[in-house]
Amino acid sequence: MIKFSEKQLKIPKLVRPVYLVTAGMSKFDRAFPQTRTEELCIDALTAAADFVNMTPTELKQYIHTAYYGHFADHFGDQLLGEAVIHDRLGLDPLGTIGVKTGGATGGSTMWEAVKAVASGYSDCALALGWERMDEVPTDEGNHLIACAADKDWETPLGHIYTGYYAVMAQRYWKIFGREEPSFRDTMAEIAVKNRGYARMNPHAHGPMDITIDDVKNSPVIAHPLRALDCCLMSVGAACGIVCDEETAYEITDNPLRIYIGAGSHTLRVGDRRDMKVPLLPNEEPGQYDDLGKEFSGGDRYPGFTSFLAARVAAYYAYNMAGINDPLEDFDVIETHDAFTISDIQTYEDVGIKPYGHGREYIESGEAYLINPNTKKQGKLPSNPSGGLIGCMHAVGATGLMQIAEIGYHIWNRWDEIHEPQEKWDAFGREKPKDWKSLQVKGAKSGLAISHAGVGSHVTCTILMDPNNLLKED
Amino acid sequence: MPKTEEEKGFVEIVDGNYKIKGKFHIVEENQPIFNKDTGKLAGVTNPRDMTYIHSYGGEAPFFEGITQGKLLASRCDNEHCLSKGKIFEPFRIHCPDCLRKNTIVDITDKAKNKAKIHTFIITHRAGAFNTLPKPIKFINVEFDEEVATILMSILAVGEPNIGKRVVPIFNTKKPTYTIMDLRFVPEGTPETELPKGFTF
Numbered sequence: 001m002i003k004f005s006e007k008q009l010k011i012p013k014l015v016r017p018v019y020l021v022t023a024g025m026s027k028f029d030r031a032f033p034q035t036r037t038e039e040l041c042i043d044a045l046t047a048a049a050d051f052v053n054m055t056p057t058e059l060k061q062y063i064h065t066a067y068y069g070h071f072a073d074h075f076g077d078q079l080l081g082e083a084v085i086h087d088r089l090g091l092d093p094l095g096t097i098g099v100k101t102g103g104a105t106g107g108s109t110m111w112e113a114v115k116a117v118a119s120g121y122s123d124c125a126l127a128l129g130w131e132r133m134d135e136v137p138t139d140e141g142n143h144l145i146a147c148a149a150d151k152d153w154e155t156p157l158g159h160i161y162t163g164y165y166a167v168m169a170q171r172y173w174k175i176f177g178r179e180e181p182s183f184r185d186t187m188a189e190i191a192v193k194n195r196g197y198a199r200m201n202p203h204a205h206g207p208m209d210i211t212i213d214d215v216k217n218s219p220v221i222a223h224p225l226r227a228l229d230c231c232l233m234s235v236g237a238a239c240g241i242v243c244d245e246e247t248a249y250e251i252t253d254n255p256l257r258i259y260i261g262a263g264s265h266t267l268r269v270g271d272r273r274d275m276k277v278p279l280l281p282n283e284e285p286g287q288y289d290d291l292g293k294e295f296s297g298g299d300r301y302p303g304f305t306s307f308l309a310a311r312v313a314a315y316y317a318y319n320m321a322g323i324n325d326p327l328e329d330f331d332v333i334e335t336h337d338a339f340t341i342s343d344i345q346t347y348e349d350v351g352i353k354p355y356g357h358g359r360e361y362i363e364s365g366e367a368y369l370i371n372p373n374t375k376k377q378g379k380l381p382s383n384p385s386g387g388l389i390g391c392m393h394a395v396g397a398t399g400l401m402q403i404a405e406i407g408y409h410i411w412n413r414w415d416e417i418h419e420p421q422e423k424w425d426a427f428g429r430e431k432p433k434d435w436k437s438l439q440v441k442g443a444k445s446g447l448a449i450s451h452a453g454v455g456s457h458v459t460c461t462i463l464m465d466p467n468n469l470l471k472e473d
Numbered sequence: 474m475p476k477t478e479e480e481k482g483f484v485e486i487v488d489g490n491y492k493i494k495g496k497f498h499i500v501e502e503n504q505p506i507f508n509k510d511t512g513k514l515a516g517v518t519n520p521r522d523m524t525y526i527h528s529y530g531g532e533a534p535f536f537e538g539i540t541q542g543k544l545l546a547s548r549c550d551n552e553h554c555l556s557k558g559k560i561f562e563p564f565r566i567h568c569p570d571c572l573r574k575n576t577i578v579d580i581t582d583k584a585k586n587k588a589k590i591h592t593f594i595i596t597h598r599a600g601a602f603n604t605l606p607k608p609i610k611f612i613n614v615e616f617d618e619e620v621a622t623i624l625m626s627i628l629a630v631g632e633p634n635i636g637k638r639v640v641p642i643f644n645t646k647k648p649t650y651t652i653m654d655l656r657f658v659p660e661g662t663p664e665t666e667l668p669k670g671f672t673f
Contacts, residue, residue: 153625163596167613170593
């Protein structure tokens with residue numbers, strides 16, 4: 001589709017407000033050789049119950065339907081794994097369904113739960129996701145991931161997803177990065193920042209204290225991407241619970257408003273036909289008319305350099321929530337930093353910076369908790385959890401981890417989740433001597449972007465303090 | 474270890490139904506997984522060897538074409554469609570806009586004369602079941618403005634660069650009947666440098 005009708009561009013409407021009341025996460029790691037998936041899911045739901053001072057039994061009394069995000073059945077060798085988890089959580093005979101949208105599975109799962117509450121079908125819905133990627137050898141895992149590409153036209157070529165994905169990075173690197181060493185450094189800065197933030201997160205699977213040179217000297221995966229430019233491959237679970245207003249205030253005094261928009265684009269990147277850039281509220285007609293002149297080769301949109309699904313998801317979500325300028329209107333953001341370069345692409349897709357200028361978000365220091373240039377609080381800190389690069393990418397859980405982390409900031413309870421020594425001890429992880437709080441002070445709104453592979457599915461979830469909404473219902 | 478001929482599974486279509494012969498799975502016993510530190514049981518391996526049966530459906534002409542040295546694509550010829558005249562490669566059975574069945578067109582000459590690299594990546598990694606030599610040089614091939622889409626393939630000879638002119642080569646001698654039978658080489662590559670089984 002290269003032209004949209006007015007009906008397709010309709011701003012989605014939740015027929016009643018929906019609130020996030022709590023969220024929880026398990027420990028994330030590369031492998032759990034002595035833990036079943038259900039144990040991780042129970043850890044996540046128990047953490048969500050703890051967060052609102054309830055027992056799991058008490059919290060479960062509110063849940064009316066359950067939405068489960070688990071992308072890769074073939075990794076776990078268990079069809080209907082959702083039914084197994086639903087049973088082990090003791091939620092039968094409630095209605096339940098599984099959601100699978102690749103890397104966006106977590107966000108899509110919450111999308112379904114929010115719609116169930118907004119429609120009135122349920123007053124309280126559970127969105128819970130997990131992934132189990134440690135039970136096959138790595139090369140077989142690579143093949144299983146490559147099955148998410150087109151089975152006839154792509155997968156037989158190397159059985160390696162990198163080959164289908166990194167061609168986009170290469171094109172962006174050449175056209176918009178202009179192969180500049182300074183751009184290479186900016187990419188590396190994202191890896192340093194996110195792995196460094198992960199050091200403060202006991203749940204995180206990949207914390208590291210590294211430098212830009214460490215990233216640039218790490219092994220080449222597919223030029224220009226090196227090992228430390230790439231996200232983790234994790235196991236773990238995360239969840240969130242959403243309610244209508246009345247139920248939300250029965251569970252907690254501080255529920256958060258939640259809005260979600262979703263977009264999609266072709267599974268094969270090459271099938272993406274040219275179109276005009278759809279504009280976000282902070283962009284002007286004609287703004288991109290000369291993009292091809294500014295960046296030679298940059299005139300093909302979305303081509304191999306932009307994620308239309310992210311742009312469309314942002315279009316829907318921003319207009320639902322009254323976001324005009326993401327840099328001004330959000331206080332914290334969790335992006336889907338699968339790779340450092342795709343993170344930069346996403347800054348443009350969601351309108352933090354104009355197309356071609358994503359790097360400036362990092363270089364300005366605005367993406368840091370403390371702006372390294374001004375030494376003041378960054379305007380829009382990104383991925384204080386550590387993101388996919390530093391915290392985890394347990395596919396079905398990732399989007400839900402991001403939503404949980406944004407929630408902890410707005411609830412002003414980030415420290416409570418990340419500081420306690422007992423949690424570091426229970427997870428068998430050493431708390432850094434220089435541990436510090438990454439709580440974004442005064443956070444009132446945030447954005448979480450959940451993104452599948454080459455951009456086939458993307459969701460944008462917005463959380464807001466209900467006393468600081470930007471748009472009237 | 475590769476399967477013997479007797480261990481392979483073969484399929485034909487007879488009277489509209491699949492008819493299979495040979496072995497479609499080989500049974501191997503599972504093994505226990507013990508924790509070496511505690512000596513206690515933690516899990517088991519679950520070995521499995523399966524063969525899927527897959528229909529190309531309306532895309533079959535493309536996959537047969539590349540075994541015969543032809544690059545087939547498809548074109549929307551619906552007078553009332555915005556995409557009228559647009560060619561799709563990868564081959565699409567139906568136009569994505571009007572959903573009418575596309576017309577099959579031969580773009581072998583177009584590919585020989587106009588194909589160039591849109592983007593590329595070189596990787597030393599591969600997944601299980603890969604048969605390509607490493608490093609693998611993935612390329613995305615653009616044709617001309619008539620072709621609305623871009624085709625993923627492999628550069629079999631030389632080094633990739635954005636904008637480099639390439640020509641298709643076809644595994645006509647011992648085809649696999651998969652997308653692996655189509656690759657590209659830089660324009661001017663002598664036939665002697667092509668991978669075994671491939672011709673222009």
